[in-house]
Amino acid sequence: MIEFLVKRLFTIVPTLVFVSMLIFGLQQLLPGDPAMILAGEDQDPEVIAHLRAKLHLDQPLPMRYAYWIGGVVQGDLGESVRTQLPVLDLILQKLPVTLELALLAMTIALVIGIPAGVVSAVGRGTAWDYAANLFALWGLSTPNFWLGILMILLFSVQLGWLPASGYESPFVDLQANLAAMIMPAFVLGNAIAAVLMRHTRSSMLQVLGADYVRTARAKGLSERVVVLKHALRNALTPIITLGALELGTLLSGAVLTEQVFTIPGFGKLVVDSVFNRDYAVVQGVVLVTATTYILLNLLADVAYFLVNPRLRS
Amino acid sequence: MSASAALPMAGAARGTEAGPWLRAWRRLRRRRGAMLGLVVVLIFVVLAVFAAWIAPQDPIATNWGAIRKAPSAEHWMGTDEIGRDVLSRVVWGTRASLLAGLASVSIALLLGVPIGLAAGFLGGFIDGLISRITDAFLACPFLILAIALAAFLGPSLTNAMIAIGVSATPIFVRLTRAQVINIKVEDYVEAARAVGNPPLRIALRHILPNILAPLIVQATLAIAAAVIAEASLSFLGLGQQPPAPSWGSMLNVAKNYVDNAPWMAVWPGMSIFLLVLSFNLLGDGLRDALDPRQR
Numbered sequence: 001m002i003e004f005l006v007k008r009l010f011t012i013v014p015t016l017v018f019v020s021m022l023i024f025g026l027q028q029l030l031p032g033d034p035a036m037i038l039a040g041e042d043q044d045p046e047v048i049a050h051l052r053a054k055l056h057l058d059q060p061l062p063m064r065y066a067y068w069i070g071g072v073v074q075g076d077l078g079e080s081v082r083t084q085l086p087v088l089d090l091i092l093q094k095l096p097v098t099l100e101l102a103l104l105a106m107t108i109a110l111v112i113g114i115p116a117g118v119v120s121a122v123g124r125g126t127a128w129d130y131a132a133n134l135f136a137l138w139g140l141s142t143p144n145f146w147l148g149i150l151m152i153l154l155f156s157v158q159l160g161w162l163p164a165s166g167y168e169s170p171f172v173d174l175q176a177n178l179a180a181m182i183m184p185a186f187v188l189g190n191a192i193a194a195v196l197m198r199h200t201r202s203s204m205l206q207v208l209g210a211d212y213v214r215t216a217r218a219k220g221l222s223e224r225v226v227v228l229k230h231a232l233r234n235a236l237t238p239i240i241t242l243g244a245l246e247l248g249t250l251l252s253g254a255v256l257t258e259q260v261f262t263i264p265g266f267g268k269l270v271v272d273s274v275f276n277r278d279y280a281v282v283q284g285v286v287l288v289t290a291t292t293y294i295l296l297n298l299l300a301d302v303a304y305f306l307v308n309p310r311l312r313s
Numbered sequence: 314m315s316a317s318a319a320l321p322m323a324g325a326a327r328g329t330e331a332g333p334w335l336r337a338w339r340r341l342r343r344r345r346g347a348m349l350g351l352v353v354v355l356i357f358v359v360l361a362v363f364a365a366w367i368a369p370q371d372p373i374a375t376n377w378g379a380i381r382k383a384p385s386a387e388h389w390m391g392t393d394e395i396g397r398d399v400l401s402r403v404v405w406g407t408r409a410s411l412l413a414g415l416a417s418v419s420i421a422l423l424l425g426v427p428i429g430l431a432a433g434f435l436g437g438f439i440d441g442l443i444s445r446i447t448d449a450f451l452a453c454p455f456l457i458l459a460i461a462l463a464a465f466l467g468p469s470l471t472n473a474m475i476a477i478g479v480s481a482t483p484i485f486v487r488l489t490r491a492q493v494i495n496i497k498v499e500d501y502v503e504a505a506r507a508v509g510n511p512p513l514r515i516a517l518r519h520i521l522p523n524i525l526a527p528l529i530v531q532a533t534l535a536i537a538a539a540v541i542a543e544a545s546l547s548f549l550g551l552g553q554q555p556p557a558p559s560w561g562s563m564l565n566v567a568k569n570y571v572d573n574a575p576w577m578a579v580w581p582g583m584s585i586f587l588l589v590l591s592f593n594l595l596g597d598g599l600r601d602a603l604d605p606r607q608r
Contacts (some may be wrong), residue, residue: 146582
């Protein structure tokens with residue numbers, strides 16, 4: 001177990017280094033003087049001079065990267081041009097909102113996707129399978145911002161049941177919070193439900209053909225026990241790791257969903273900073289996202305390793 | 314099963330047995346979903362190429378007397394917030410979406426396949442280096458990477474295509490590399506090496522043709538993802554810039570008028586959905602038709 005972790009860490013460290021180089025390299029795409037561009041539209045000479053010193057623009061590129069990565073490791077991701085706040089603080093402020101959205105979305109995805117996958121696998125070739133496949137195709141093909149707009153049209157404009165925008169902290173007003181989050185969570189979770197359904201289906205189909213399932217049936221156990229207690233438990237192992245990896249899709253989707261429903265989260269921060277030419281924030285966001293994703297990958301591998309006894313010996 | 318399949322040697326000797334690509338095409342033709350997808354894709358291609366003749370009105374001609382009019386005989390899909398005909402904008406918007414989809418995936422293929430070939434074929438340090446860099450790209454969620462690239466490059470359709478193409482490249486690097494590693498150990502590759510073929514010729518003449526099938530499937534599915542990505546970037550203002558029509562930017566404006574002009578949102582979104590669904594259906598069908606287990 002320890003040597004497994006050490007081996008994985010050996011591959012993660014170079015990946016993290018390359019990610020940081022990739023993100024640092026984004027700055028090089030900007031045409032012209034980076035200090036002037038990063039200073040924003042005001043072009044305050046003091047800010048430009050400060051940035052020029054901070055970014056060590058007189059030094060060669062590798063030195064500038066070394067200064068930048070040194071700062072990053074200590075938690076200094078630069079400052080937002082718009083608000084003068086440290087980028088890391090901004091990200092930590094907005095992240096909980098998106099995390100709540102992601103959690104709700106993931107719950108919805110699991111509640112819809114896994115049962116749909118089980119039903120589709122058990123009823124293979126029947127109308128249930130066909131319907132579940134249609135649902136998966138629809139979930140994969142529908143742009144989530146369009147689905148969001150349509151849901152606003154139905155539930156906010158026509159029926160008036162749910163608010164179209166606005167966000168309340170769950171600690172201040174839980175009901176208002178849930179009312180505002182339920183539509184975006186469904187929109188976000190819908191695409192993931194489709195992916196989960198497909199993977200659950202193929203995993204279940206594999207497991208249902210295994211010998212131990214045949215034994216369970218031969219022993220006279222009810223079909224429900226065979227499917228739920230024996231087959232599903234084993235089919236779920238790859239799904240666990242898949243769930244962690246889908247965070248990438250969740251974050252990407254959150255960017256668009258938060259824009260449609262005006263939720264002040266991480267995703268909206270990205271979009272706003274892009275519009276405000278707040279490049280330091282964009283870099284910080286990509287860095288934090290990529291690092292989280294890599295760490296989640298590691299956790300998923302460890303979880304899979306722990307859950308599957310065959311890997312341990 | 315036809316007689317020629319039962320006696321493959323005889324058929325090959327006669328020269329009348331269908332080759333593997335023709336057999337795959339026949340398998341594809343039998344799948345109704347894939348054929349439907351193909352037909353719809355072709356319809357969209359026709360719309361894109363002949364937009365100037367098919368669109369009933371000028372897509373950027375504003376008409377202040379006909380703002381946010383509901384669908385009528387004159388405007389089949391209604392008008393938008395400055396009086397432009399939604400149907401014409403949807404038809405012209407097909408160009409941006411299809412172009413983005415095809416161009417981005419072409420970039421991803423042109424970059425990804427050679428790099429993957431090199432990594433898989435050469436192995437060793439080069440493989441390790443390429444794999445770590447690919448992992449780094451794949452660690453950033455696709456859309457966030459595309460947004461960051463588009464942000465730094467500047468908002469335009471061309472930059473959006475480059476951003477999406479570069480973001481999709483690592484998927485093809487990884488796929489090509491895995492396929493090459495599988496095929497490298499086959500007997501015919503070893504035979505080609507033994508006969509004295511230089512490595513480049515082995516890679517291009519013996520390995521590449523045999524890894525085409527999964528690449529075609531992935532490319533088709535990648536076009537679907539690229540169309541959504543272009544629509545997303547345009548929705549965020551990073552793709553096709555106004556007044557040029559793009560389904561994504563139309564939706565961006567439409568979301569502000571949902572209560573009094575819902576048709577502005579319905580039609581562009583429906584178009585994205587239909588195009589992406591068709592590519593997904595086609596890709597799924599190709600995956601089954603090109604399945605090597607059915608050769």
